[in-house]
Amino acid sequence: MSVLRPRLSRRRLLVAGGGLAVGAALAACGSNTDRGGDAATGGPALSQWYHQYGEPGVEQAVRRYAGAYTKTPVDVQWRPGDYDQQTAAALLTDSGPDVFESSGPTLDQIQGGQVVDLTDVISAAQSDFNPTVLGPKTYQGKVYGIPQTIDMQMLYYRKSLLAKAGVQPPSTLDELVAAARALTTDETKGLFLGNDGGAGVLRGVPLWAAGLDLVTADGAVGFDDPAAATALGKLHTLYAEKSLLLGAPSDWSDPAAFIQGLTAMQWTGLWALPQISTALGDDFGVLPFPPDGPRGRPSVPVGAYASSVSARSKRIAEAKDYVKWLWVDRTDFQEDFALSYGFHIPARTSLAQRAASLRSGPAADAVRFTTDYGHADPLLWTPRSQTALQDALSRIISGGADPSAQLRSLVTTVSAELTRVRK
Template identity: 70%
Template sequence: MTMRRRRLLTAGGGLALAGALAACGSNTGRGSGGSGPALSQWYHQYGEPGTQQAVKRYAAAYTKADVTVQWRPGDYDRQTAAALLTDSGPDVFEVNGPLLEQIQGGQVADLTDLVAPVKDDFNQAVLAPKIWQDKIWGIPQTIDTQLLYYRKSMLKDAGVQPPQTVDELVDAARTLTTSKVKGLFLGNDGGAGVLSGTPLAAAGLSLITEDGRAGFDDPAAARVLGKIRQLYAGKALLLGAPTDWSDPAAFIQGLTAMQWSGLWALPQIKKALGDDFGVLPFPKDGPAGKPAVPVGAYASAVSARSRHRAAATEFAKWLWIDRTDYQRDFALSYGFHIPARISLAKKAAQLREGAAADAVRYATDHGSAEPLLWNSADRTAYQDALSRIIKEGAHPETELKAVLRTVEAELRRAKKK
């Protein structure tokens, strides 16, 4: 499987999708050839056909600079980190996980004034992780999200209502499980890889609070993760499916009545099942709980070391602020994603009806993204603990206390920089 835009939701959540990137060169493409300065723009490798050609077309349409697009396969984050330490790195580039390190290292330009006039039009959940010390350091490009798909006919036949709480989800999965069909598919590892902080958000908690503290030092965190363990231990989960959670094949083939997957799967499910499906957020848990929808977005950033920083900033504004037609094209013509701008999502014909419209509403009303302060060490500690809780029945409170120590140490380290 080639990496797609969903990579930011999985790599950011501690999961590596099955398979590897297709091998290819850097595939550079010249821009407009205009009289302005030469700018280099980097993208990680997208898997959707047509995306590479589209971004080259956008660059070629820009007349104030000669923009070269570089398609970067392999470990994009590591490549970018190394290049930004030199004078030959990109002028404009995509960024997601390493943004805080780049901000603290003085490697990215402050884009606050650029975004300010349209700040409220961005989905605030994906904009928040691009903000540090009240300044905006990246422009969200397009949104990926995950949802709970359910088969309407299967639920109706079993007398089950679409679950609105985690307890109802557990009960529904058990009721829907038969000798031929499992009630729920959260991935072949029982959800340990994909769920990340989503259950915590459903309990009204967070990975990191807005004021920069660990957000899961609460008994509600252990309770909700214990309920995910119940699903695994109760054999209501589909395990060992031919493809993992990111592919809707198990759901389409009737191996499961409910599946957690990405918005990208919706067109394929619609084609196969017609209107016999619906989508839901991850159900809320407990009195302080709320529906949870994980969202993520790569951002366009400008290198602080660019020799043409003003021109690079102007290009980033042109492409990701001014050219709303390109933003809409990028989100919806090569795969199925939500534009980062709320106004564009509302106008998109593909997102106005049925499950797609529901998905946009859920992402807008209930979306939550990994916080800027949540780093790779935090992610690994939490991911390992979640796997032990779900698959081995480890005590949630004990596991979370160990994660808490790691996160608190990392937060102290980040704040000293």
């Protein structure tokens, strides 16, 4: 997840790795780090970091949440720029945050002792958190990040365009390829997976749809299987048959191409649902990515930013108390954060089930897809592995490279990474 959207948007899953000097990163932050405290309560304030969200009202909301905490003042810091690199650098210093959100924390941060074990913080409610997004925040049975809210992606289709072409909503990858072909006309392409043909957004989705994993439960490569090459080859078929929309005015995260009729089907996020619903009414439906092969299963990617505590904090106990109050105890704030600014799924199963806006129609479908078919990048899936997968997808989809050969090379790279990080 990692979140699933471009920089400065609500959620991002990709974790930036290294490459920035600590001093340069902190100098670029431009935020107050003196933890000046509060004259009304006395003592220094806890420092809490957020990345810069794209939806209006989020900053005001998180400041309101912090202001409602009465045990100690909390200094919310809004961090524009490359948040992941800022955080990675700051965690190595004494001037970093006490509490921070991240798309991880990363395995390097956990293994390096940079983040605090929060198992006791979440224990009373742990079974209520969506296990798919909690899993990548957990290492050797200990939880290092409390999921805040869930983003996911799925396939949107125009009912009227499918009906006009005599096409049923696709239930297999072969049917998706055939549907995209049948729906392509002089004015409309059958499918939009992004301006690069899907290499950037799909990530592990087609492998999951083939019934495979990125990493197995015992820490090995999970896609060293002929089924992976078969599924990825079908993505090239979409490209070769010119069924894919390419060069759209905006990329996959924006539903404009779908709303404007440039494509009959589009892969994009849950966040686009309100905009699509306003524009198209009931003339659309949603699907998971369809399964491929006898072991295949429908799949959707999910991700969640999490709240963590820095091990360099001088007030770890107080920071943990605050995280528990906000992301475990205050379910009203958790529901507000997920549903009042953009459109997302609460990380708590009970909150997702009771939210009125998620009980019917495509929104309810999205919740069901997340529960039944959701996948998140595992903790052992490193940035280097992700880059290697994306490069292989690009070469296969648009370059027509042999999927089996690309996967052999990818398996070698990922195997080396897993050997490096397993401890």
